[in-house]
Amino acid sequence: MKTVIFVPGIWMSGNSTFFLRRGVQRCGFDARRFAYGSVLNSWQKNIGTLYQFISRFDSPVTLVGHSLGGLLSAETVKQHPDLKIEQIIMLGSPIAGSKAGRVLASWKAGRKMMGGSCDVLHSGIRQLPDSVPVKMIAGESWFGAGSILTRLPIPHDGTVAVEETRMDGLAEHIILPVNHTSMLFSRAVVRAICSFLRA
Numbered sequence: 449m450k451t452v453i454f455v456p457g458i459w460m461s462g463n464s465t466f467f468l469r470r471g472v473q474r475c476g477f478d479a480r481r482f483a484y485g486s487v488l489n490s491w492q493k494n495i496g497t498l499y500q501f502i503s504r505f506d507s508p509v510t511l512v513g514h515s516l517g518g519l520l521s522a523e524t525v526k527q528h529p530d531l532k533i534e535q536i537i538m539l540g541s542p543i544a545g546s547k548a549g550r551v552l553a554s555w556k557a558g559r560k561m562m563g564g565s566c567d568v569l570h571s572g573i574r575q576l577p578d579s580v581p582v583k584m585i586a587g588e589s590w591f592g593a594g595s596i597l598t599r600l601p602i603p604h605d606g607t608v609a610v611e612e613t614r615m616d617g618l619a620e621h622i623i624l625p626v627n628h629t630s631m632l633f634s635r636a637v638v639r640a641i642c643s644f645l646r647a
Contacts (some may be wrong), residue, residue, distance in 0.1 A: 449476070449477065449478045450471075450478065450509075450510065450534070450645060451477070451478045451480060451505055451507065451509045451510070452472055452477050452478065452479050452480065452509065452510045452511075452512055452641075452645065453480045453482050453483050453502065453509050453510070453511050453512070454468060454469055454480065454481060454482060454512050454513075454517075455481060455484075455498065455511060455512065455513040455514070455517030455518070455520055455521050456482070456483065456484075456486075456514055456515075456516075456517050456565065457486070457513075457514040457515030457516045457517050458486040458487065458515065458516040458565050458569070459486060459487065459512065460486070460514070460515075460517075461479040461483060462483030463481070464514070464632055465481060465512075465514065465632065466481075466592055467633045467634060467638075468512070468637065468638060468641065469481060471638030471641075472512075472638065472641055472642060472645070473636065474641035475638070475641075475645070475646075477642075477645055479488060480509075482498065482501055482511050483502050484497050484498065484520070485564075486516060486563070486564070486565050487561070487563030487564060487565065488563060488564070489563075489564050489567060490564040491523075491564050491567065491568055493564070494520055494564065494565075495520065495523055495524045495527055495528075498521070499509070499524055499527075499528050499531065500522055501532050502524070502532075502533070503531070505532070506532075507532065507534060508532040508535070509532065509533060509534065509536070510534045510535050510536070510537065510645060511524075511525070511533065511535075511536045511566070512536075512539065512610040513536065513537070513538050513539065513541060514536045514539040514540065514541075514631070514632060515539065515540050515541055515542070515607075515608065515628065516541070516565055516568070516569065517539075517541070517583075518531035518536070518537075518538030518539065518540075518541025518543070518549065519541055519542070519543065519568050519569075519572070519573055520584065521538070522536060522538075522541075522543070522573055522576060522577055523535050523573060525577040525580060526573075526575075526577045527581065529577075529579055531602045533579070533580045534580065534586070534620060535580055535581045535582070535583065535619075535644070536577070536580060536581070536582045536583070536645075537582075537583050537584075537585065537641055537644050537645075538582065538583070538584045538585065538613070539585050539631050539632075539637065540585070540586055540587050540605050540607070540608050540610075540613065540628050540631055540643070541584065541608075541613060542572055542608045542612040542613065543573050543576070543584075543612070543613060543614075543615045544572045544573050544613070544614065544615055545571045545572035545612060546567075546569045546607075546608060546612060547600060547601070547609065547612070548570070548572070548607055549566075550570050550606070557573040558617060562634050562642065564621050567590060570597075572613075575615075575617065576616075576617040576618065578617065581619035581620075582617065582618055582619060583618065583619050583620035583621070584614075584618055584620065584621045585612050585623075585624060585631070585637060585640050585641070586605065586608070586610045586613040586621065586622070586623045586624070586626060587604075587605030587606075587608075587620055587623070587625070587626040587627050587628060587630075587631050588604070588605060588610060588623050588624070588626075589605060589606065589614055589625050589627040589630065590601035590602075590603070590604060590605075590606055590627070598627070601627045603623070603627065605627045605631070606628050606629075607627075607628035607629075608628055610623060610642040622640060624636050624637060624640065
């Protein structure tokens with residue numbers, strides 16, 4: 449049975465991925481919950497925490513990261529090529545940087561709110577890991593906190609613009625009618641994840 453590790457986004461607990469994990473379990477996969485201090489810990493500490501968690505598994509695993517969790521998954525795999533990773537599936541992850549994150553980072557209170565994840569949300573990741581396929585599920589339903597902070601490029605999921613989820617090297621990129629938060633509770637997202645896992 450394939451193991452799938454779910455990595456939540458900023459300000460989210462490991463429980464935020466419960467609906468997706470349950471759906472993936474019903475597809476016949478072993479879904480695991482991962483949690484980390486997205487604000488209180490440094491970015492490097494969170495990379496180390498995820499590395500240690502993945503290292504517990506003998507067989508290759510798939511990482512499913514929501515938003516910041518996708519960035520954390522990619523950076524962990526890039527820094528630790530010894531990990532046994534089958535693929536990375538990202539859900540609305542701003543790999544090219546987040547305009548909403550940059551606006552929030554322009555305020556002292558906003559930088560404090562993002563803590564150790566501030567820099568990576570500001571600028572994104574420079575490149576994808578080349579050792580494993582990376583697949584993206586983006587949303588295009590416009591309601592969300594990011595669209596209140598700033599005017600996002602259209603289409604967007606209310607927090608992350610679709611163009612912020614694109615980068616050379618992606619193995620797959622699909623867009624679904626969900627917003628940044630509702631993708632955590634979407635049957636369509638579960639079906640897409642299961643399809644990627646079976647491919």
